[in-house]
Amino acid sequence: MSQSSNSNSGPGKNLDDLFRESIGKQEFTPSPGVWKSLNWKLLFKELIHFNFINVPKLALVSVSGGILVIASLTYWALQPAGKSLLPAGPVTQSQSVARPVTIQNQVGVASSEPLTLNEKQTINPPAREVKPVQPVSVPVKRNLTSGALIASNVKTGNSPSPSEPSPVPDPAFIKHESESTNKVPPSIIDLLDPLEFSNFDLSSAPDTISFIRSGEVFTYVHEKMPLPSFFSCNLGVAPEMALYNSNGATTTEFNYWVNAGIAYHYSRFSIRTGLGLGYTYDEGVYKMQYRSNDSVSFYKEVIGYYPDPVNPSKIIYITRNHAIYDSVTHIADDRTRNRYTYLQIPLLLGYNLFETSKFCLGFEVGPAVSFLISEKKAEPSIDIPNGRLIKLEDSSPSRLPTNWQLWVRLTIGYQFTKHWGLEINPYYKYFLTSPVQSTETGKPSTQAFGIDLGIQYHFGRKSIKK
Amino acid sequence: MVIDEQIVKDCIAGKRQAQRLLFDTFAPPMLGVCMRYCRDRDEAEDILQEAFIKVFQNIHSFRGEGSLAGWIKRVIVNHAINYINKRNKIARHEKIDEIRETEILDMNENVEFPDEYNPALLLKLIQELPAGYRTVFNLHIFEDYGHKEIAEALGISENTSKTQLFKARRWLKNKIEENRQKKNLK
Numbered sequence: 001m002s003q004s005s006n007s008n009s010g011p012g013k014n015l016d017d018l019f020r021e022s023i024g025k026q027e028f029t030p031s032p033g034v035w036k037s038l039n040w041k042l043l044f045k046e047l048i049h050f051n052f053i054n055v056p057k058l059a060l061v062s063v064s065g066g067i068l069v070i071a072s073l074t075y076w077a078l079q080p081a082g083k084s085l086l087p088a089g090p091v092t093q094s095q096s097v098a099r100p101v102t103i104q105n106q107v108g109v110a111s112s113e114p115l116t117l118n119e120k121q122t123i124n125p126p127a128r129e130v131k132p133v134q135p136v137s138v139p140v141k142r143n144l145t146s147g148a149l150i151a152s153n154v155k156t157g158n159s160p161s162p163s164e165p166s167p168v169p170d171p172a173f174i175k176h177e178s179e180s181t182n183k184v185p186p187s188i189i190d191l192l193d194p195l196e197f198s199n200f201d202l203s204s205a206p207d208t209i210s211f212i213r214s215g216e217v218f219t220y221v222h223e224k225m226p227l228p229s230f231f232s233c234n235l236g237v238a239p240e241m242a243l244y245n246s247n248g249a250t251t252t253e254f255n256y257w258v259n260a261g262i263a264y265h266y267s268r269f270s271i272r273t274g275l276g277l278g279y280t281y282d283e284g285v286y287k288m289q290y291r292s293n294d295s296v297s298f299y300k301e302v303i304g305y306y307p308d309p310v311n312p313s314k315i316i317y318i319t320r321n322h323a324i325y326d327s328v329t330h331i332a333d334d335r336t337r338n339r340y341t342y343l344q345i346p347l348l349l350g351y352n353l354f355e356t357s358k359f360c361l362g363f364e365v366g367p368a369v370s371f372l373i374s375e376k377k378a379e380p381s382i383d384i385p386n387g388r389l390i391k392l393e394d395s396s397p398s399r400l401p402t403n404w405q406l407w408v409r410l411t412i413g414y415q416f417t418k419h420w421g422l423e424i425n426p427y428y429k430y431f432l433t434s435p436v437q438s439t440e441t442g443k444p445s446t447q448a449f450g451i452d453l454g455i456q457y458h459f460g461r462k463s464i465k466k
Numbered sequence: 467m468v469i470d471e472q473i474v475k476d477c478i479a480g481k482r483q484a485q486r487l488l489f490d491t492f493a494p495p496m497l498g499v500c501m502r503y504c505r506d507r508d509e510a511e512d513i514l515q516e517a518f519i520k521v522f523q524n525i526h527s528f529r530g531e532g533s534l535a536g537w538i539k540r541v542i543v544n545h546a547i548n549y550i551n552k553r554n555k556i557a558r559h560e561k562i563d564e565i566r567e568t569e570i571l572d573m574n575e576n577v578e579f580p581d582e583y584n585p586a587l588l589l590k591l592i593q594e595l596p597a598g599y600r601t602v603f604n605l606h607i608f609e610d611y612g613h614k615e616i617a618e619a620l621g622i623s624e625n626t627s628k629t630q631l632f633k634a635r636r637w638l639k640n641k642i643e644e645n646r647q648k649k650n651l652k
Contacts, residue, residue: 015635015642019592022585024608027494028501030511038515039482042522046480154587168479334527354572 005219075417229266234274234423235259237455242280244436244447246397255280259452263350270350272364277343282436284336285382292330292387295323304380329390336378340399346372346407360413364425368405370435375399396435413456425452469534478526485522492535493518494538496542502604503546505593516546543609547619583642591641599634602627 210219237255243250261274300319308314346368354361380392409427416422431446469491469599475537476484493514500510500517521541528537601620605611606627611619 015639017587018583019607019638022583022588023493023498023502023592026498026501026585026589028497028507028510030493034493034511034515035486038489039486041515041519043486045523143591202646357498378524381524385536418526433498 001286006306038230046275071416071420074420092422124453136369184301196286229264231262231264231459232260232456233260233459234456236423236425236452238276238278238427238450238452240278240448240450242446242448244282245447251283253281255450255454257344257450258455261346266360268352268355270352270364271295272344272348272350272366275343275345277341280340280342280435282338282340282396284338284377284380284394286334287391287393287395288330288332288334288380288389289391289393290330290332290387290389291327293325294328296326296328297324298322299324330387331394334380336380336396338378338396339376340372341374341376342370344368344405348409358415360411362411364407364411365407366407367432368407368429370403370405372399372401372435382395399436400434402433403435405429406432409452415458419458421456421458423452423454423456426450427452471530474525474528474534479520480522488521489518490570491652492538495535495537497499499539499542499608500546501589502592502608503543503550503601513546514542516549517528517542520545547605550597551620553597587645592640594641595634595637596636598630602630603634603638606631 031106183353194400210217212218236259238259240256241256242253244253255278257276257278259274259276261272263272298321301322304318304322305315306318308316316363344365348366348368350362350364352360352362377394377396407427407429409425412424416420427450429448429450431448434446436446469488473487488536496517497510497514499511501507504510504513521538524541525596528534558575592603595603602616605619606613613624613627613631616622618623620627622630
């Protein structure tokens with residue numbers, strides 16, 4: 001280091017000492033903005049590395065609360081007139097379709113419109129003898145097609161008998177029906193006499209129900225719907241723990257992924273692909289060789305002597321130790337943390353073991369390929385006081401540009417609206433080809449466990465109303 | 467400056483409270499170091515901030531062999547040197563003067579100064595030094611760098627380093643003398 005030129009003879013100081021002693025240990029308090037700015041920079045760096053450990057709790061709570069509020073609002077906003085879009089029971093693969101029927105010049109058309117009744121409306125059964133002034137299209141209540149509902153109507157027995165004369169319709173009601181075109185007319189089911197549903201034609205085809213009401217035939221055909229098939233896309237993040245086994249030693253690293261994918265669902269089966277971008281980490285190993293001047297021994301310098309007062313024939317020497325320095329070569333190693341960016345493309349085949357309108361549980365299996373797109377190696381810390389670096393060798397295992405994996409993952413989905421849902425997919429990856437190059441000592445094996453958390457959107461998924 | 471091992475571990479784990487504690491403990495002396503390498507406080511605080519990001523990112527490489535303060539100071543000084551190098555504040559092609567090292571030593575040893583100089587004034591004088599002089603003077607006087615190390619760190623020749631140091635000393639001596647004369651006249 002520096003040649004000592006700091007003789008301080010006399011009452012004053014030389015220039016170097018003056019500065020060294022006056023301002024060598026000077027301290028200044030940084031302005032408060034320094035830490036604030038530093039804090040933001042650190043937070044930003046953590047966020048772009050998917051590390052959320054220092055995100056303020058208030059921000060986490062706010063974001064979580066915001067997501068819940070938005071999800072709730074979306075859920076309620078998408079419900080027509082207070083009815084849920086989602087069926088309560090399991091999805092069935094057949095639906096009933098009402099055919100248009102002709103009833104006394106009135107054409108009943110199946111409609112999915114919900115039926116509402118004005119509180120002031122009174123429902124009077126129409127009389128067959130009285131023809132309406134003009135034909136009125138009356139939507140048939142969708143539930144009319146259900147055999148269960150028909151049966152329930154049969155059980156209801158508080159209506160007048162078919163033999164009894166039908167009351168004359170109230171002209172006010174007819175007028176009301178004709179004029180109030182904006183209002184939904186009452187369902188025909190409400191106008192029918194339940195007791196007249198008793199005549200079923202059991203000779204029809206199994207998917208057809210016919211019944212006769214007052215001499216007119218109503219036919220309802222149950223059509224089998226095609227198996228549900230739709231596309232879905234998803235976006236999520238996946239923290240992952242990777243285990244690197246090499247020479248019996250296992251090292252663990254945490255990786256982070258952002259995944260986006262698209263899937264095609266056919267019945268309970270699905271096929272999924274997508275893109276994932278993520279950071280993986282491992283340990284960099286550097287071997288350093290440096291030379292430093294170290295004390296290797298010492299010698300004693302005689303700086304005085306005197307005769308032993310007890311035994312004057314002996315002489316006692318006063319000595320001082322002097323260290324002997326020599327340049328010594330050292331070998332050390334330094335561990336760093338390297339970061340690699342990968343792009344992964346999976347191809348997964350899935351099967352839903354269990355599914356309801358809101359939940360589904362299944363699994364997906366398939367291969368995935370990862371491409372190394374960038375690597376960032378940390379510089380080794382060369383902390384050699386009084387030494388000189390001779391050689392620096394990077395012994396980190398080199399990464400291969402591509403690797404193949406086999407994925408197995410459990411898929412758990414929760415559908416909170418018709419289209420939107422959450423998914424939680426714990427997974428396991430087995431690396432068919434190692435991400436790092438084989439070394440002389442053996443081929444390293446790698447496995448990873450993780451959990452993929454995200455949202456999914458279903459395109460054109462059919463929902464069944466109650 | 468009592469920073470125990472646990473705080474260092476917490477800093478490695480990225481815990482903000484520990485980082486804040488480390489910053490609060492070491493920022494004042496380190497800002498003093500930065501102030502010597504810069505012209506003003508704003509620039510010094512910028513260097514301090516960026517250097518502390520490096521400290522937190524690389525604290526895992528602190529092996530506990532020396533003092534933590536010494537390690538942080540080395541990071542700060544290295545960052546200050548990089549910062550100055552990036553800004554091309556060093557005149558890399560300085561004309562090598564024919565100065566014998568004995569002259570440098572003579573100049574340092576033959577001049578004596580009284581003790582009563584105001585530290586703020588001395589810091590101001592350092593900050594007013596041309597960037598090249600200032601960096602070499604700081605590295606040699608405060609960080610105990612030899613000319614060879616200064617040459618390697620700044621990418622200049624050893625002779626340039628010696629020249630810069632000589633000129634820095636002469637400049638400072640003249641300024642101090644000027645100040646002393648002004649004070650006597652008053």
